[in-house]
Amino acid sequence: MIGIVDYGRGNLRSVEKALEKVGFEATIMASPAELSTVNGLILPGVGAFADAMQALEQGGWIEPLTQFARSGRPFLGICLGMQILFEIGEEHGEHTGLGLLTGRVVKFPPGRKVPHMGWNSLRLEQPSHLLEGIPNESYFYFVHSYYAEPGEKKDIVATSDYGVVFPAVVGKDNVWGAQFHPEKSSPWGLQILTNFGKWVNEDETLSSHRS
Amino acid sequence: MLSKRIIPCLDVHEGRVVKGTNFVQLRDAGDPVELAALYDQEGADELIFLDITASSDNRETMVDVVRRTAxxxxxxxxIGGGLRTIGDIRRMLRAGADKIALNTSAVQNPRLIQEGAHAFGSQCIVVAIDARSNAPGQWEVYIHGGRTATGKDVLEWAAEAEALGAGEILLTSMDRDGTKMGYELELTRAVSRAVSLPVIASGGVGTLEHLAEGLTLGEADAVLAASIFHYKEYSIEEAKRYLAQRGILVRHS
Structure with missing residues (x-):
């Protein structure tokens, strides 16, 4: 079972429907208490960095999310949900993020239309579970004004080019992030959700063997 | 790099897709959800549903269309058409829409743009402008489905919408809508230059060449079309192949 974190931000329904479409069960979680019932987690989000962190804090999510990430179970942040995986966000002043990945989230420099809105292509920087079967230069749907600058180059899995080359997919161990919206990026976005779902199921099998 | 978008537009009247000429003479063009799914498969980059009945008793029908589409x-x-309050916007987003197009209600109550952008983010607030030429190089904003002149200048209104927090402009030339003569390029270019938001060109597409012109000469970020796709004159795939041959970056799926 995949849990979708509901902290009052983001189009949760479309993430849930997209997972259903590719054959995985998902549940929208209104409270951190439900984290123990899921084997994989999706952290969605639209809006501003500080607002999202504040909403997570008010919902009592911060510590439970950190623990979930440490438990080794698959964790995927989408769009703003990816950005807040990092240590610092520079949207409307400096704000602290979840710090599950090192680095900061910065604004696109002037000289282009912001938000970066529409379909952009992915350049695969290293092989990964999450992007299995995704061809180089396939297109995904982005809407964002800020982008991540990871502290560790090896956490960058794929990049896109909007005048600056920025990370489109990041990942370290079990914690992953997509700057685009896989749930709105038919057909390759659905492939990514399929890969994530399979990974959650495999992990589930492994943990039941362990116990 | 960021690609140019092709956006089929579905005008919905009492739960069916229709298409008229210059905002009148409606013809039936099918079931909205079926058409939407077909366009997704064919490689459309986005979709727009405009509820042209937009009466409050019809709202339930539209919410159902949105839910099934999602x-x-x-x-x-x-989704656009007849959305007047933050509550209306929230309802459509909750049903599964990604963006909301505001037209008449934004002109009558510009604060709705601001409040919508604040509550849900600029990325989901599209300001739709129906423009009619009233002198060379000058266009006026019309509301109520093109029936009421407002006295507002299109370029000024576009800039104001941006300042209020709109994330995108959907620009329809009323003079060209349904005529198949091509987008009004001068208007499209003027608005594209007046704002730093993405601009969707609309009104008047009859050929694939028109799509290319809107994106190049019109300087639009996206092109909207209805009848050429609904009546199968061209498929989305054909349109993309043509644009790619013209050297325009489009998404291939």
């Missing part, structure tokens, strides 16, 4: 369509889609 179950089958995995590209972004926008």
């Amino acid at each position: 179950e089958q369509v995995f590209i972004p889609f926008t």
Whole structure:
């Protein structure tokens, strides 16, 4: 079972429907208490960095999310949900993020239309579970004004080019992030959700063997 | 690099897709959810549904269309027509829409743009402008489905919408809508230059050449079309192949 974190931000329904479409069960979680019932987690989000962190804090999510990430179970942040995986966000002043990945989230420099809105292509920087079967230069749907600058180059899995080359997919161990919206990026976005779902199921099998 | 978008527009009247000429003479063009799913498969980059009945008794029908679309369509889609309050916007977003197009209500109550952008983010607030030429190089904003002149200048209104927090402009030339003569390029270019938001060109597409012109000479970020796709004159795939041959960057799926 995949849990979708509901902290009052983001189009949760479309993430849930997209997972259903590719054959995985998902549940929208209104409270951190439900984290123990899921084997994989999706952290969605639209809006501003500080607002999202504040909403997570008010919902009592911060510590439970950190623990979930440490438990080794698959964790995927989408769009703003990816950005807040990092240590610092520079949207409307400096704000602290979840710090599950090192680095900061910065604004696109002037000289282009912001938000970066529409379909952009992915350049695969290293092989990964999450992007299995995704061809180089396939297109995904982005809407964002800020982008991540990871502290560790090896956490960058794929990049896109909007005048600056920025990370489109990041990942370290079990914690992953997509700057685009896989749930709105038919057909390759659905492939990514399929890969994530399979990974959650495999992990589930492994943990039941362990116990 | 960021690609140019092709956006089929579905005008919905009492739960069916229709198409008229210059905002009148409606013809039936099919079931909205079926058409939306087909366009997604064919490689459309986004979809827009405009509820042209937009009476409050019809709202339930539209929410149902949105909900069913969200179950089958995995590209972004926008809903417009008769949305007047933050509550209306929230309802459509909750049903599964990604963006909301505001037209008459934004002109009558510009604060709705601001409040919508604040509550849900600029990325989901599209300001739709119906423009009619009243002198060379000058266009006036019309509301109520093109029936009421407002005295507002299109370029000024576009800039004001941006300042209030709109995330995108959907620009329809009333003079060209339904004529198949091509987009009004001068208007499109003027608005594209007046704002730093993405601009969707609309009104008048009859050929694939028109799509290319809108994106190049019109300097639009996206092109909207209805009848050429609904009546199968061209498929989305043909349109993309043509644009790619013309050297325009489009998404291939």
